[in-house]
Amino acid sequence: MGEQEMMPEKEERTTEVDFSTMILSSLTLCYQCGTCASSCPVAKITSRFNPREVIKLALMGEKREVVATDAVWFCCSCYNCQERCPQQVPIAYVIYALRNIAFKEQHNPRIYSEFASAFMNEGRIVSISKFAEKKRSEYGLPPLQPVGVEALRKLLSAIRFCESQKIKETSL
Numbered sequence: 001m002g003e004q005e006m007m008p009e010k011e012e013r014t015t016e017v018d019f020s021t022m023i024l025s026s027l028t029l030c031y032q033c034g035t036c037a038s039s040c041p042v043a044k045i046t047s048r049f050n051p052r053e054v055i056k057l058a059l060m061g062e063k064r065e066v067v068a069t070d071a072v073w074f075c076c077s078c079y080n081c082q083e084r085c086p087q088q089v090p091i092a093y094v095i096y097a098l099r100n101i102a103f104k105e106q107h108n109p110r111i112y113s114e115f116a117s118a119f120m121n122e123g124r125i126v127s128i129s130k131f132a133e134k135k136r137s138e139y140g141l142p143p144l145q146p147v148g149v150e151a152l153r154k155l156l157s158a159i160r161f162c163e164s165q166k167i168k169e170t171s172l
């Protein structure tokens with residue numbers, strides 16, 4: 001497949017933007033009932049994350065409060081909130097859209113940069129440690145083989161993944 005064929009068409013990129021806009025526009029359906037917060041397993045264990053609060057801040061246009069803090073990175077994508085929301089707000093998708101905005105504006109946690117670098121360089125988000133190699137050997141498992149990264153890099157280049165690596169690391 002030639003490089004030209006691998007690059008997304010301009011029209012497709014526009015559709016992606018429209019999708020994010022559509023997701024975020026669904027926020028206006030929210031009437032702040034709190035069902036999402038009471039269903040969220042993350043909100044149960046930390047006061048640093050509350051999906052109802054994220055939706056409220058986004059609705060109020062408090063962009064900095066939403067994307068420049070660590071709140072949107074706490075969601076574990078369990079979809080409890082989304083399944084139970086009486087207004088069918090696609091809350092997890094809203095959080096993904098907000099993460100994309102945060103990433104583009106260089107507010108991502110450092111660990112994601114590390115995952116991305118390892119993925120680009122080794123084809124895995126977590127490097128194979130000496131400890132893992134030793135344990136595999138002890139359990140009679142074969143050594144992990146290097147991943148061929150050339151094809152992967154072509155794909156990542158086609159979706160402009162490398163550009164997203166020009167990011168400032170935050171102190172999460």
Ligand code: SF4
Nearest residue numbers: 030032033034036085
């Ligand atoms: S459950 Fe739905 S309507 Fe209720 S606060 Fe959450 S997003 Fe808003």
Ligand code: SF4
Nearest residue numbers: 040075076078079081
């Ligand atoms: S999808 Fe995210 S916000 Fe929704 S309940 Fe699960 S962890 Fe909470």
